[in-house]
Amino acid sequence: MYPYLRYAKSMVDSFRDNRKTGFISLANTTEVDVRCSVTDLDPMLEMNNGRVLTVYDIGRTDFIIRTGLGRALLKQRWGMVVAGSTIQYRKRIRWFDKITIKTQLVGLDEKWLYLEHSMWVKGKPCSSVLLRNGITQGGKVxxxxxxxxxxxxxxxxxxxxxWVQEWIEANKDHRWPPMG
Known part of the structure; x- marks a missing residue:
């Protein structure tokens, strides 16, 4: 199940912080803390790899709110899509671990925002994901x-x-699975 309560709490916290500090630049790194809960665990009693990507949604939404991008999305009636991702895992996340999600913009081009999210426990990196994000209007980037x-x-x-540029170039050669 999607972590709606954690997601909603994070959004409220982000809005509350924005009232105090105002919006930050897209060039800044944001941080948000979450805890690994029992619903995040796989049979090995660590955060499930699929759940990691879901919990990164909390970090992305926090970044969107704190930078003012969320306000612009609503005002302009834009959407935001993830058009590509790659993830690396380094360290297990266990039940009740306090996780800091760091989000930063690591590149821009004419069409895409490249965001890096990373999860940290006790000052050590656990995973990192690179995302290609597009802003859409009427279904087009x-x-x-x-x-x-x-x-x-x-x-x-x-x-x-x-390393981001290498990923961009490598994705140009990505083969889609054959049909049939």
Missing amino acids: IEIARVLEALNEPDLVIEPEP
């Missing part, structure tokens, strides 16, 4: 320049880091 303008950051340039 729009230019990032429009998004930056709406956020009053029209001059923001974040060149994809080399």
